[in-house]
Amino acid sequence: MDLTLVAQGLLSGLLFGGVTSLMAVGLTLIFGVMRVVNFAHGDMMVWGMYLAWMLSSRAGIDPYLGFVVCAAALFVLGLGVQRGLVDRILDAPHEMQILLMLGVALVLENAALVAFGPEPARVRSSLTLPPLWLGPLFVDVARLITFVIAIALTVLLGLFLFRTAFGRRIRAAADNPYGALVVGTDVRRVYAVAFGIGAACVGAAGALVAPILPFQPTTGLGLSVASFNIVIIGGMGSLLGAFLGGLIVSIAESLGAVFLAPSMKELVSFGLLIVILLFRPAGLFGKRAA
Amino acid sequence: MTWLGIAALGVLLALPAVVSSYVLTILIFIFFYAFLGQAWNVVGGYAGQLSVGHAAFLGVGAYASAVLAQEVGLSPWLGMFVGGALAGALGAVIGYLGFRFGLRGFYFVLLTVAFAEVCRIVVNNVEAVGGAVGFYITFTGDPRQFQFRDNRAWYYVTLVLMLAATGIVALIERRRFGVYLAAIREDESAAEALGVDTLRYKMLAMIVSSFLTGVGGTFYACYLLSLQPNAVFGIPLSVEIIIRPIVGGSGTLLGPILGSFILTPLAEVSRYYLGQGGWHGAHLIAYGVLLVAVVLFLPEGAYPRLVRLVRARKRA
Amino acid sequence: MSLLEARGLSKRFGGVRAVDHLDLALAEGDLLGLIGPNGAGKTTAFNLLSGFLAPDAGEIRLRGRSIVGLKPHRICQLGVARTFQIVRPFPRMTVLQNVEVGALARHAGTGAAVRVARAVVEQVGLGPKANAVASGLTMPERKRLELARALATEPAVLLLDEVMAGLNPTEIERMVVLLREIHAAGMSMLLIEHNMRAVMALSQRVVVLNFGSKIAEGAPAEVARHPKVVEAYLGEEYVDAAPAR
Numbered sequence: 001m002d003l004t005l006v007a008q009g010l011l012s013g014l015l016f017g018g019v020t021s022l023m024a025v026g027l028t029l030i031f032g033v034m035r036v037v038n039f040a041h042g043d044m045m046v047w048g049m050y051l052a053w054m055l056s057s058r059a060g061i062d063p064y065l066g067f068v069v070c071a072a073a074l075f076v077l078g079l080g081v082q083r084g085l086v087d088r089i090l091d092a093p094h095e096m097q098i099l100l101m102l103g104v105a106l107v108l109e110n111a112a113l114v115a116f117g118p119e120p121a122r123v124r125s126s127l128t129l130p131p132l133w134l135g136p137l138f139v140d141v142a143r144l145i146t147f148v149i150a151i152a153l154t155v156l157l158g159l160f161l162f163r164t165a166f167g168r169r170i171r172a173a174a175d176n177p178y179g180a181l182v183v184g185t186d187v188r189r190v191y192a193v194a195f196g197i198g199a200a201c202v203g204a205a206g207a208l209v210a211p212i213l214p215f216q217p218t219t220g221l222g223l224s225v226a227s228f229n230i231v232i233i234g235g236m237g238s239l240l241g242a243f244l245g246g247l248i249v250s251i252a253e254s255l256g257a258v259f260l261a262p263s264m265k266e267l268v269s270f271g272l273l274i275v276i277l278l279f280r281p282a283g284l285f286g287k288r289a290a
Numbered sequence: 291m292t293w294l295g296i297a298a299l300g301v302l303l304a305l306p307a308v309v310s311s312y313v314l315t316i317l318i319f320i321f322f323y324a325f326l327g328q329a330w331n332v333v334g335g336y337a338g339q340l341s342v343g344h345a346a347f348l349g350v351g352a353y354a355s356a357v358l359a360q361e362v363g364l365s366p367w368l369g370m371f372v373g374g375a376l377a378g379a380l381g382a383v384i385g386y387l388g389f390r391f392g393l394r395g396f397y398f399v400l401l402t403v404a405f406a407e408v409c410r411i412v413v414n415n416v417e418a419v420g421g422a423v424g425f426y427i428t429f430t431g432d433p434r435q436f437q438f439r440d441n442r443a444w445y446y447v448t449l450v451l452m453l454a455a456t457g458i459v460a461l462i463e464r465r466r467f468g469v470y471l472a473a474i475r476e477d478e479s480a481a482e483a484l485g486v487d488t489l490r491y492k493m494l495a496m497i498v499s500s501f502l503t504g505v506g507g508t509f510y511a512c513y514l515l516s517l518q519p520n521a522v523f524g525i526p527l528s529v530e531i532i533i534r535p536i537v538g539g540s541g542t543l544l545g546p547i548l549g550s551f552i553l554t555p556l557a558e559v560s561r562y563y564l565g566q567g568g569w570h571g572a573h574l575i576a577y578g579v580l581l582v583a584v585v586l587f588l589p590e591g592a593y594p595r596l597v598r599l600v601r602a603r604k605r606a
Numbered sequence: 607m608s609l610l611e612a613r614g615l616s617k618r619f620g621g622v623r624a625v626d627h628l629d630l631a632l633a634e635g636d637l638l639g640l641i642g643p644n645g646a647g648k649t650t651a652f653n654l655l656s657g658f659l660a661p662d663a664g665e666i667r668l669r670g671r672s673i674v675g676l677k678p679h680r681i682c683q684l685g686v687a688r689t690f691q692i693v694r695p696f697p698r699m700t701v702l703q704n705v706e707v708g709a710l711a712r713h714a715g716t717g718a719a720v721r722v723a724r725a726v727v728e729q730v731g732l733g734p735k736a737n738a739v740a741s742g743l744t745m746p747e748r749k750r751l752e753l754a755r756a757l758a759t760e761p762a763v764l765l766l767d768e769v770m771a772g773l774n775p776t777e778i779e780r781m782v783v784l785l786r787e788i789h790a791a792g793m794s795m796l797l798i799e800h801n802m803r804a805v806m807a808l809s810q811r812v813v814v815l816n817f818g819s820k821i822a823e824g825a826p827a828e829v830a831r832h833p834k835v836v837e838a839y840l841g842e843e844y845v846d847a848a849p850a851r
Contacts (some may be wrong), residue, residue: 011467017369021380085582085586088586089585089586092585092589094340094395094396094399095340095536095540096585096589098340098342098396098399099533099536099581099584099585100581100582100585100586102529102533102578102581103577103578103579103580103581103582103585104578104582105578106529106574106575106577106578106581107414107578107579107582108578109571109574110571110572110574110575110578111571111575112571113571113574114571114572114575124547136496173456174294211504217571221526225403225407225525227405228400228403229400232397232400235528236396261415263411263414263422264411264415266411267408267412270407270408270411271408273400273404274387274401274405274408277387277388277391277393277400277401277404278387278391281391281392281393281397333723357704375775383622422759464716465621465716466710466714466715466716466719469703469706469707469710469716470707472696472699472703473696473699473707475697476696476697476699477695477700479658479678479690479694480690480695480696480755481676481696481707482658482678482682483656483658483678483679483682483687483688483690483756484682484687484707484708484711484755484756484758484759485679485682485683485710485711486679486681486707486710487677487679487680519651525635534705570611
């Protein structure tokens with residue numbers, strides 16, 4: 001096995017891992033706070049991609065700027081979904097919550113299909129720079145920019161959650177919804193904002209990944225499943241776990257593509273998931289057991 | 291109730307004589323999805339273990355029977371049981387892993403999804419069974435090969451499948467097995483305290499459910515004559531399988547049938563009409579909206595609601 | 607030989623010794639009360655006896671046979687039935703179906719199980735509610751249902767975890783009468799109870815736990831005067847004097 005190839009796999013996996021992490025952090029935030037699994041997560045992300053595509057093709061706004069708009073739009077969408085739908089079934093059994101979110105996912109995916117058609121789309125960034133070379137390894141600049149912005153956003157989100165009063169309230173609600181209720185937090189507002197932020201994460205992630213990943217309406221399902229894998233591997237409800245899990249899974253898949261075959265790279269993450277589910281269901285960085 | 295059942299059966303038996311071929315095709319899919327929903331109902335409805343990976347069992351059953359028929363010459367009439375057994379074995383593995391390690395709720399959902407996805411990716415990469423191109427079955431129209439030229443034959447085949455599965459579930463429901471499954475769904479620890487070997491019964495439910503689903507794979511293969519790994523193992527198919535029993539009323543005997551009678555024609559008709567106008571995907575939007583509406587306004591499913599309505603009218 | 611016997615039973619959670627070298631013995635026909643302040647380890651002891659928790663050390667024998675390491679359902683089948691302090695009815699099933707689940711532990715056929723269930727439902731006074739859905743029951747009815755399900759498994763020993771909690775004095779009185787009847791019919795019972803008056807009225811012997819260890823054992827009247835027991839309950843609401851919750 002060529003060592004350069006492995007290193008290249010590691011590197012591109014890491015670079016792609018930035019958006020994967022951001023996506024998983026969004027999912028884990030929603031789950032941690034509401035104990036609701038956002039089955040529409042990937043489809044929300046696809047809408048982030050299409051919004052970036054529209055901004056770029058209609059208004060000439062580069063996705064590396066447009067991601068702010070996408071995040072804001074998805075924040076509103078997430079807030080609306082929480083207020084209008086999720087809020088009503090917070091106490092319902094798991095299967096009902098899962099079905100509701102499946103319904104939302106179906107609507108989002110097929111609305112994209114109706115609006116944009118089934119053909120793969122891709123957003124061109126105007127920042128087309130030649131690849132950088134790190135010795136024998138090459139670094140795709142688009143991937144590098146995507147990675148840097150995604151990591152910056154994740155760090156910003158972390159700062160918000162750990163350093164601001166409202167962020168602390170969100171985390172408190174995640175740790176103990178009843179406790180938060182007792183100390184007088186407006187839990188409904190915290191829930192709506194948390195769902196909004198979770199959706200905004202994929203709004204931004206979608207826009208950022210649009211220049212490096214061709215997409216179509218059906219892309220969302222795979223992304224949803226990928227984010228579920230990551231949060232379980234990292235540890236359900238653990239923000240750090242989602243962040244590191246995103247990097248780990250992305251690198252593992254990238255190496256899987258090198259060692260197995262590109263079409264089998266997901267096998268690595270599913271294999272990893274099954275092993276984690278069986279032997280450490282709390283995840284690599286999670287505290288709570290299943 | 292008995293008379294109503296007999297009358298309904300009579301109508302179903304006579305229907306092919308009067309309806310058009312298009313309606314017949316829709317009915318075939320109604321029965322087939324009702325069958326799959328009933329199979330899922332055993333573990334997902336009665337035992338309350340939400341599997342969203344049942345497409346894996348259908349796929350294993352379909353591939354096993356199709357490959358055996360094409361490569362070895364084994365008749366699908368036998369192959370369907372081989373497929374069922376293989377699917378049942380896969381169900382046993384998934385069930386053992388999930389239940390042994392106490393995976394519940396979302397964790398179990400993900401385990402089932404993960405296994406289905408692993409199957410999909412693996413089959414996509416096994417050239418011997420066609421890989422990503424898919425596996426194709428030669429059309430002979432020979433009933434011994436589980437192939438029929440006449441849609442009416444398919445109609446009766448799927449009707450029998452649906453009735454057989456419903457009969458099996460009815461038997462389970464009235465026995466200790468069924469009562470125990472309901473107890474497990476309602477409160478697993480309480481069931482365990484009352485002497486219910488919860489692991490054993492959940493395993494049995496999973497095996498019965500996956501076996502039946504695997505048997506259904508033979509119909510899928512022989513009726514459609516082509517197997518695409520992304521379709522037959524895909525999550526969308528798993529969603530199709532679970533959506534009908536849940537809309538109809540999961541954990542009830544007639545829920546999956548009612549759910550299929552509601553959803554299958556809706557899907558077919560809207561696919562047809564909306565698809566004609568170039569509105570690909572529009573019917574699935576309607577589907578999604580319906581799903582949301584059911585969760586919000588009819589969470590126990592259509593069948594229990596119907597029963598209560600009828601009872602209320604009788605009393606009035 | 608004791609019917610149910612525990613020796614040196616111990617369980618820790620982290621650094622906390624929830625149950626510490628507990629010895630218990632219950633003879634055929636006994637009605638033993640298990641009392642102690644909140645957090646004394648009573649429910650943990652029940653979870654150990656019924657197999658919901660595995661002990662770190664110690665032995666549990668049912669008619670001389672070790673039942674340590676068996677799963678809860680197996681222990682139930684061998685004849686130890688328990689109720690839960692926080693009742694756990696099967697909410698969408700009827701009262702009769704709830705009890706039938708218990709009866710199926712002894713009768714494989716649903717016909718026989720339903721007959722047994724019906725008799726038990728009558729016995730605990732839930733007859734008029736037999737076809738009501740469990741989620742609609744009142745608290746006293748739920749407590750009775752919890753008892754009925756355990757009874758329907760036809761156990762050799764009944765472990766009752768606070769079946770009086772949440773009942774008013776009249777309801778407690780009725781429950782005491784019911785438990786006396788069941789005991790008089792030959793059932794051996796181990797009773798966790800917070801309501802002192804009820805325990806004293808029912809039990810032949812009382813074991814007092816504090817911080818996981820047994821601090822006193824004997825006839826109710828003796829135990830109540832025991833200095834260690836008085837000390838353990840100091841600062842606790844003295845349930846005997848206070849109106850029942």
